[in-house]
């Protein structure tokens with residue numbers, strides 16, 4: 001068999017290359033300028049209204065976007081509902097705080113009236129993630145658009161999300177698999193400037209931590225006692241937990257200041273202080289909020305560039321494939 005390009009195969013190779021590059025076309029800030037000029041206004045109004053009624057919305061949406069992008073790229077796979085034959089991502093193990101899907105549904109319903117069949121759910125989620133950061137006091141950036149919605153969502157894939165018990169090597173590896181560097185990892189961990197964690201994600205740090213230490217020795221002692229009180233053993237309050245920094249509804253650099261004070265909630269957060277590759281970045285962000293904001297916007301663009309499969313669609317309802 002002749003596999004070398006000949007005069008006959010060349011046009012075919014060219015055609016394949018063209019199809020490939022079209023399906024992976026670059027994302028664009030002005031992607032919907034002609035087809036849905038009201039897009040960003042509609043989404044922002046929806047997210048703002050939802051956040052006023054429910055202050056948990058910004059943190060939940062930011063986490064939703066991260067989880068979406070880390071599994072099969074930013075293709076709205078996290079928005080699909082389970083079916084009779086498939087357990088979806090959103091019903092996988094770490095789903096407990098990924099909620100507020102109704103906000104995306106509301107924005108999508110309004111967009112289907114304004115510009116039917118045009119805007120992908122993946123792009124809506126990317127815009128809402130920017131909006132919740134900006135409206136919480138964080139940076140604003142221009143969202144690149146043109147994503148397509150995936151057709152596959154599997155609960156078993158959530159095993160690939162980083163766990164709060166990971167050490168720095170494992171965190172670096174988890175992000176590197178997605179083409180994200182050490183700086184991106186430390187920067188995006190700053191998403192924990194918003195929101196809340198349930199006891200289950202950190203309580204092992206304050207109960208019988210190791211054979212030598214009852215609490216994780218990297219932890220500030222008073223902070224550890226506070227977490228112990230909030231998460232007693234046994235604990236029959238399923239909603240108990242801890243805010244991820246001391247200003248959990250404000251997007252600021254307090255998260256990094258807390259890490260330097262031994263008040264990181266997750267072992268993964270606290271580990272960023274203990275490694276020379278990450279500590280200097282934590283220190284820089286704790287000193288300089290505007291540097292953190294600039295890097296966060298840049299890393300969110302990179303996160304948002306993680307691509308899904310080639311044969312995506314524009315879903316009509318974010319919970320179901322067409």
Ligand code: HEM
Nearest residue numbers: 059062063066097162163164188191195196197198201268
């Ligand atoms: C670096 C690896 C990461 C790990 C190990 C991790 C782990 C976790 C865990 C365990 C929770 C708490 C879940 C619960 O118990 O309710 C959480 C919450 C959260 N995560 Fe992460 N995360 C990571 C990275 C990120 C990134 C990159 C972002 C966004 C840029 C993010 C945004 C959030 C937010 C906003 C919350 C709070 C959610 C809420 O209040 O409902 N996380 N994360």
Ligand SMILES: *[C@@H]1O[C@H](CO)[C@@H](O)[C@H](O)[C@H]1NC(C)=O
Nearest residue numbers: 045046049050051053054106
């Ligand atoms: C605002 O949010 C509330 C609560 O989610 C909802 O009932 C209401 O319809 C929303 N209003 C608009 C204009 O979206």
Ligand SMILES: *[C@@H]1O[C@H](CO)[C@@H](O)[C@H](O)[C@H]1NC(C)=O
Nearest residue numbers: 090091092093095096097099
């Ligand atoms: C989380 O996933 C479990 C299955 O692993 C499911 O039973 C539960 O309803 C899900 N919780 C939420 C809030 O979606």
Ligand SMILES: *[C@@H]1O[C@H](CO)[C@@H](O)[C@H](O)[C@H]1NC(C)=O
Nearest residue numbers: 207208209210211212214233
């Ligand atoms: C603490 O952990 C050790 C093993 O590391 C175990 O032998 C011991 O029973 C545990 N104590 C409590 C109170 O759970």
